Amino acid sequence: MRNKSVPSILSIALLLVVLISPPAISESNDGTTPELMTRIMMFPPNAEVTGMHIDANGNFFVNAMHPDNDNYRATIGVINGIDWNNLPSSIPELASSSSESDTWHGIRTSYGYYQVLRQDGDVFSEGGVVGGIYAADDGNRMFTSEKPDYNAFVPLNEDGSRGYLYTAWEDRPSGISKLEIEWNTTSTEWEVLGGMMLDLSSVNGGWVFCFGSMSPWETPLLSEELYFSDTRDWNDETYSYHSDQASLEDYLGYYPNPYDYGYIME
Incomplete structure (x- = not known):
């Protein structure tokens, strides 16, 4: 483990006025100045907070993208024990800390x-690894992504205690993982029943799956971001992102067509 004199801790502060009515108010250190933001989570250094998704039952799915991988792996997870659709008028503040253990x-x-729930490189029971990007032409693993982004939970029963958690992996080429999870009332945690990386070869792979949304019929919609503003740059070997097209070429086994990318995928 590397020693860091002043660890750069990423903290997330949610505007509770958006989530709660009336607004939650926390006092500053001197007890006089009201604030409308409360720190509720802290992440490892270098991590990006991604995949924030609250389902109909108030389960809050949230990921840690590309943390310092010498010490912590990219993570898909969920906050248990709270209905995030029915928060109280105030919630406790998470104290900032720079201690190594924290x-x-x-x-x-x-x-x-x-x-x-899972971290990059974990082995699926069905084969393959979490975050693994597998070539369309020969099925070999090209690399393991450290960039879990958008989450979408699709329930498989009426009470939402069992379902599929889809996660976008924001790379070039991109990936989509699917975890089958079920709430265990005894352990009061989610059980991972199975999972896989989806085969995207039928659409020639994905390009930088970032955030998304749920359709009116409750299916995940994933967006391909950072697409080219001018498609002639796609074939320009001097363009700054040309190496990404080369990665897609390795994935497909042939040079990719720019008109196959830049869409919303369901």
């Missing part, structure tokens, strides 16, 4: 507790 503990929360 920094590398993982994802800390002030309310509820964070459960790691």
Whole structure:
């Protein structure tokens, strides 16, 4: 583990006025100045907070993208013990900390507790690894992504206690993982029943799956971002992102067509 004199801890502060009515108010250190923001989570250094998705039952799915991988792996997870659709008028503040034990503990929360569902490189029971990007032409693993982004939970029963959690992996080429999870009332945690990386070869792979949304009929919609403003740059070997097209060429086994990318995928 590397020693860091001043660890750069990424913290997330949610505007509770958006989530709660009336607004939650926390006092500053001197007890006089009201604030409308409360720190509820802290992430490992270099991590990007991604995949924030609250389902109909108030489960809050949230990921840690590309943390310092010498100490912590990219993570798909969920905050248990709270209905995020029915928050109280105030919630506790998570104290800031730069201690090494807190920094590398993982994802800390002030309310509820964070459960790691899977991390990049974990082995699926059905074969393959979480975040693995597999070539369309020969099925070999090209690399393991450290960039879990958008989450979408699709329930498989009426009470939403079992379902598929889809996660976009923001790379070039991109990936989509599917975890089958079920709520265990005894352990009060989610059980991962199975999972896989989806085969995207039928659409010639994906390009930088970032955030997304749910359709009116409750299916995930994933967006391909950072697409080219001018498609002639796609074939320009001097263009700054040309190496990404080369990665897609390795994935496909032939040079990619620019008109196959830049869409919303369902």
